[in-house]
């Protein structure tokens with residue numbers, strides 16, 4: 001269940017989860033379509049979606065979680081340390097899974113139907129993995145943050161989540177990612193996007 005966004009950081013975190021979820025669900029939709037005998041979207045659509053789910057977490061989302069929300073929460077309480085350990089290692093695991101997904105897509109592009117099953121499985125696996133990850137953050141970490149963080153902590157965390165960039169790299173990645181999201185919306189065929197029918 002979703003917490004009311006009583007802090008800007010909570011709202012931004014939930015919005016970023018929604019964007020990632022939309023992208024992953026979009027990939028699942030296309031994979032399901034192909035499995036049911038429909039046509040695959042152009043390769044560049046899958047490629048752009050994969051680029052999004054590779055770069056958005058790494059460049060925009062995870063640094064704010066790791067270095068602000070999780071770090072401050074660890075300082076204030078040990079109550080959810082185990083969960084934070086899991087989530088931090090999942091941030092690294094996610095990078096590996098997404099790489100496997102990229103390789104599976106390349107094999108699908110090279111070998112066609114023969115390699116589709118593996119690509120499809122990897123998409124399902126990644127979706128389960130990342131949705132589970134986001135649920136843990138929303139169901140366990142955010143309520144703990146509301147319970148244990150003080151107003152000074154929130155001031156700092158809100159500022160980090162509201163910054164329209166990666167606060168550590170000082171680069172406006174979020175804007176780049178917004179452009180990529182719009183591009184995908186424009187090239188992906190309906191009902192996922194507004195692009196041409198395949």
Ligand SMILES: [Fe+2]
Nearest residue numbers: 062065087137
């Ligand atoms: Fe995360």
Ligand SMILES: [Fe+2]
Nearest residue numbers: 061065134137
């Ligand atoms: Fe997250």
